[in-house]
Amino acid sequence: MKKAIYFxxxxxxxxxxxxxxxxxxxxxxxxxxxxFRAIGSLFFTMSYLRYHKISIFGNQKKLLIYRGLAGVTSMxxxxxxxxxxxxxxAVSLRYISPIFATILAVFFLREKVKPIQWLFFLMAFGGVLxxxxxxxxxxxxxxxxxxxxxxxxxxxxxxxxxxxxKDHPVVIVNYFMWISVxxxxxxxxxxxxxxxxxxxxxxxxxxxxxxFGQLFMTKAFQSQATNKIVSLKYIEVIFTMIAGVFWFSxxxxxxxxxxxxxxxxxxxxxxxxxxx
Numbered sequence: 470m471k472k473a474i475y476f477x478x479x480x481x482x483x484x485x486x487x488x489x490x491x492x493x494x495x496x497x498x499x500x501x502x503x504x505f506r507a508i509g510s511l512f513f514t515m516s517y518l519r520y521h522k523i524s525i526f527g528n529q530k531k532l533l534i535y536r537g538l539a540g541v542t543s544m545x546x547x548x549x550x551x552x553x554x555x556x557x558x559a560v561s562l563r564y565i566s567p568i569f570a571t572i573l574a575v576f577f578l579r580e581k582v583k584p585i586q587w588l589f590f591l592m593a594f595g596g597v598l599x600x601x602x603x604x605x606x607x608x609x610x611x612x613x614x615x616x617x618x619x620x621x622x623x624x625x626x627x628x629x630x631x632x633x634x635k636d637h638p639v640v641i642v643n644y645f646m647w648i649s650v651x652x653x654x655x656x657x658x659x660x661x662x663x664x665x666x667x668x669x670x671x672x673x674x675x676x677x678x679x680x681f682g683q684l685f686m687t688k689a690f691q692s693q694a695t696n697k698i699v700s701l702k703y704i705e706v707i708f709t710m711i712a713g714v715f716w717f718s719x720x721x722x723x724x725x726x727x728x729x730x731x732x733x734x735x736x737x738x739x740x741x742x743x744x745x
Contacts, residue, residue, distance in 0.1 A: 476689035477701040483682030485708040487675055489716060491548055492556040494671060497664075499549040500656025502675065503541060506548075507649035509676015514643040527640045529632055536628040536641060537648030539621050544649065545656070546618035553611025555719040557710030558600060561729045562615045564706065565593055567736055569623025577627055586739055593735030599728025604721065638687065646676075700737040 494502060518525050527533045543566075550559050568590045574580040601607050632641060664672055686702065706729065713719040721729075 473689045474701065476685045478704070480682045480685035480689060481702065481705040481708055483678045483685060484705045485712060487678040487682060488551075488556055488560055488705075488709045489712055490671055490675055490678070492551045492713070492717060494668070494675075495548075495552045497662050497672070498657065498660035499545045500653045500659075501661060502548045502653075502672070503545050503649050504653030504657050505672035506544065506675040506679055507541075507646040507653060509673045510642070510680040511646045511650065511676070513677075513680045514639055514646055517639050518637075518643060523637055523640065525640065525643055527636045527644065529635055532628060532632050533636065533641060533644040534648065536625060536632065537645045538652075539624040539628060540645045541649045541652045543618045543621035543625060545653070546614050546621065550611045550614035550618060553608035554615060555604075555606050555710075555721065556713045556717065557706065557719060557721065558604065558607060558725070558729070559611070559615050560709045561706045561732055562597060562600065562612070563619050563622065564703065564736060565597060565616075565732060566619040566622035566626065567739065568593060569620045570626035571623075571739075573623055573627045574630070578630060583742070586742060589735045589739040589742070591735075592738070593732045596728040596731030596733075596735065599731065600725050603724035603728065606720065607725075642683065700740055703733045703737065706733060 491502060515525070517523075547559065547563055554562075571580070571582055571586070571590065575582055601612055629641065689701075710719070710721065710729070714721075
């Protein structure tokens with residue numbers, strides 16, 4: 470149990486650093502950030518697959534491509550949204566993706582949702598409305614971007630569920646990274662800004678922190694204590710908000726903080742209910 474908590478906290482720290490760097494680099498276009506985020510992770514995914522002699526092509530190529538396209542769309546929208554939102558708010562709002570995933574799963578996977586789960590989701594959505602209504606820093610365009618990012622993240626969850634165990638997890642991530650390199654590279658052509666000095670290293674480190682954040686989270690979930698520690702992934706929101714206050718001088722009205730708490734509480738209650 471202690472090891473699982475340790476890995477989950479490490480994951481939260483890695484993702485928090487990545488979020489802060491994305492905000493710091495927001496003067497670059499979303500496509501360029503996607504490109505460098507993917508390049509940094511590809512080094513690790515390709516090395517892993519080659520070392521373990523796992524085919525990079527996978528078994529369910531069509532689903533893997535769809536998952537990659539949905540993932541890169543979500544990531545690009547998230548990177549774009551931080552130009553208009555405090556980084557902590559962007560991260561917390563993106564975490565409503567399980568709501569979209571559940572709604573999509575009802576239609577495409579024929580999953581059943583209990584009435585109490587809809588109550589939890591309503592609580593989370595009420596939190597979104599509070600964040601929007603009481604925080605003057607929440608730009609409507611930025612809110613739209615992050616909600617669509619959450620929607621496509623929900624599509625990713627559904628597609629991964631469809632892929633199941635028929636493809637290795639690193640193969641799935643590798644597809645995602647290659648598609649991100651291609652899409653991000655194409656988008657960058659129209660809005661390329663050449664990095665200067667240390668910006669090259671910071672841009673490439675996006676992929677490093679993103680990869681290790683995913684790795685540590687996977688290790689935590691592989692433990693027997695998954696149901697007990699899964700809610701700890703939301704500590705990333707708290708870490709990011711606190712760091713954003715000190716680094717970017719972000720200000721969060723008390724009602725906005727209550728809204729964020731409602732979002733996290735509603736999602737955690739749903740996790741706890743499903744685990745039982």
